[in-house]
Amino acid sequence: MAERSTAAVDVADTSGEEPLTAKAGQATGDGAEAEKVSSTETDTAGTDDKGAEATDSKPPELHSGHKLARRYRLEECVTRLDGFSSWRAVDEKLRRAVGVHVLPADHPRARPVLSAARASALLGDPRFVQVLDAVEDNDLVYVVHEWLPDATELATVLANGPLEPHDAYQLVSQVSQAMAAAHREGLSHLRLTPSSVLRTESGQYRIRGLAVMAALRGISCEHPQRTDTEAIGALLYAALTQRWPYENDAYGLTGLPKGVGLIAPDQVRAGVHRGLSELAMRALVNDGATASRQEPACTTPDELAKAVAAMPRIRPPETAFSTPPPYQRTGYQQGSYGQPRGHNGQSVQATQPVAAPPPPLQSRTGKALKWSVSALLIAALGLGSWQLADTLLKRENDQDSPGNSQTAGGATKPDGKAIKIVDGAEYYPDGQPQHPDEARDTYDRDPSTYWRSKSYREGPDLNPAFKKGVGLVYDLGSKQRISTASIGLHYTGDHTTVTLYAADSLSPSEPLSSMQELGTAKTSGGTAKVTLKTPAKTRYVVVWITAMPYSPQDTYSGAGYKQGVTEVSFTS
Numbered sequence: 001m002a003e004r005s006t007a008a009v010d011v012a013d014t015s016g017e018e019p020l021t022a023k024a025g026q027a028t029g030d031g032a033e034a035e036k037v038s039s040t041e042t043d044t045a046g047t048d049d050k051g052a053e054a055t056d057s058k059p060p061e062l063h064s065g066h067k068l069a070r071r072y073r074l075e076e077c078v079t080r081l082d083g084f085s086s087w088r089a090v091d092e093k094l095r096r097a098v099g100v101h102v103l104p105a106d107h108p109r110a111r112p113v114l115s116a117a118r119a120s121a122l123l124g125d126p127r128f129v130q131v132l133d134a135v136e137d138n139d140l141v142y143v144v145h146e147w148l149p150d151a152t153e154l155a156t157v158l159a160n161g162p163l164e165p166h167d168a169y170q171l172v173s174q175v176s177q178a179m180a181a182a183h184r185e186g187l188s189h190l191r192l193t194p195s196s197v198l199r200t201e202s203g204q205y206r207i208r209g210l211a212v213m214a215a216l217r218g219i220s221c222e223h224p225q226r227t228d229t230e231a232i233g234a235l236l237y238a239a240l241t242q243r244w245p246y247e248n249d250a251y252g253l254t255g256l257p258k259g260v261g262l263i264a265p266d267q268v269r270a271g272v273h274r275g276l277s278e279l280a281m282r283a284l285v286n287d288g289a290t291a292s293r294q295e296p297a298c299t300t301p302d303e304l305a306k307a308v309a310a311m312p313r314i315r316p317p318e319t320a321f322s323t324p325p326p327y328q329r330t331g332y333q334q335g336s337y338g339q340p341r342g343h344n345g346q347s348v349q350a351t352q353p354v355a356a357p358p359p360p361l362q363s364r365t366g367k368a369l370k371w372s373v374s375a376l377l378i379a380a381l382g383l384g385s386w387q388l389a390d391t392l393l394k395r396e397n398d399q400d401s402p403g404n405s406q407t408a409g410g411a412t413k414p415d416g417k418a419i420k421i422v423d424g425a426e427y428y429p430d431g432q433p434q435h436p437d438e439a440r441d442t443y444d445r446d447p448s449t450y451w452r453s454k455s456y457r458e459g460p461d462l463n464p465a466f467k468k469g470v471g472l473v474y475d476l477g478s479k480q481r482i483s484t485a486s487i488g489l490h491y492t493g494d495h496t497t498v499t500l501y502a503a504d505s506l507s508p509s510e511p512l513s514s515m516q517e518l519g520t521a522k523t524s525g526g527t528a529k530v531t532l533k534t535p536a537k538t539r540y541v542v543v544w545i546t547a548m549p550y551s552p553q554d555t556y557s558g559a560g561y562k563q564g565v566t567e568v569s570f571t572s
Helices: 049-056 110-123 154-158 165-184 212-217 224-241 274-284 301-310 364-400 436-442
Strands: 072-081 084-091 096-104 131-137 140-146 197-199 205-207 423-427 470-489 496-503 516-523 527-547 564-571
Touching: 072 096, 096 110, 096 212, 110 131, 110 140, 110 212, 154 197, 154 224, 165 205, 165 224, 165 274, 165 301, 224 274, 224 301, 274 301, 423 436, 423 527, 436 564, 470 496, 470 516, 527 564
Parallel strands: none
Antiparallel strands: 072 084, 084 096, 096 140, 131 140, 197 205, 423 470, 470 527, 470 564, 496 516, 496 527, 516 527
């Protein structure tokens, strides 16, 4: 079973070899010559003897179907450049798509690539495409990373036109915050381009190739924070204008006219958000381009992120609902159906007025009938009221009588008292959470908020070999007697299976084998009700979902087998 959102491509893109500053040197199409990302940046491939050897180092003889470590099966070569190659592959152990960079162990950049990959993997920030493995095996060095089949490169997004202000705001906000977090850990990108930023179906942006892309290409820099900040400014500029902020065309975008220099985005295209336009110029900081601005230049991703946060929040555009056309009566209703047409082709409308229906029941017989019906209605209402009052009196007598407090079977009815949920968290014993920050939405008494799972390709029953289930764990404050549970479900269909377990703590990784199973329910509707055969006492309860219905794509996730939990309640 393959999860739809567990992988992303991070390949050595060969498009857009243009530098990210006005002073950058020109790079060749194959990337073998020196490439500069800023005026103080050097490329080891063109400045030392080891770099010269890099172009002579032959990539390993690999082909589709080749396996690395008896686990990663190479499927398609995406890039073959400068002594290394990038592949789309399959992790046969976990049955998911991955990306792999491969280069010879004697390649002069092999050691820097391994170091960069391992440092990037330690960051563990979900805003970056994750490095899954970095291995030196005999004569090969390879780096395995996520592959996101449902994500789209920013370059592809911009090919359809510039972004709306809200989308551009989200882009610069998310990317600047992610790069600020990376630089705090001593990591830089140095190759941040429209091909390095991916947008997922939920509108989130993820950055691929952190540290690894620069190591693969032998790029180094004296001021990495300045370089990455200017790159983010170029991304924002392109998102606002659909133009690359330099004279040369790159990444499928047209450059600025030669000899004009760097001009503000709101002067390139009408209707550009002025605040975002000024922010792009502050980030680019190219040859005094911000000299006429009052705000200081942003030279680090952290400064840029703070400048974005200080801006007034840009709200998403409201959904436009088209007004339906006014109701038009058809020709048949107007009486023109089958009528002869005049000399000009138009139908001849009927001129005879439609006769009004006669007043109802105005005769002597009609009046008598009306009085008879009225009398019958009055009698029926009186009889119904008497029967209702008699039923209510009997029910009160039954409730007051102590001998009638039991059901027909002799058992006392349960009180059905609601149990308060003190705390909750996501439960993921396999170490792969879904959306832990949304767990609190399942007991906030607001049905419009909910926790959601990711979207899976197989179902409704999850494949235990890949994913045994998804769930939540709740703290009731103290040991409580539980008899029933109600789990509100966001998606309906065939089918959802929910099982309750009594846990020992709020831990997200306590094994199910150590827990007591309380009850299970299977439903295709919007609520799963679990009734315990024997009420049990416990403080912690796990709600474990092992089957989810198929649902189409929505605002937050793609089409697939998925589920959301709106409100969870327990009764004694």
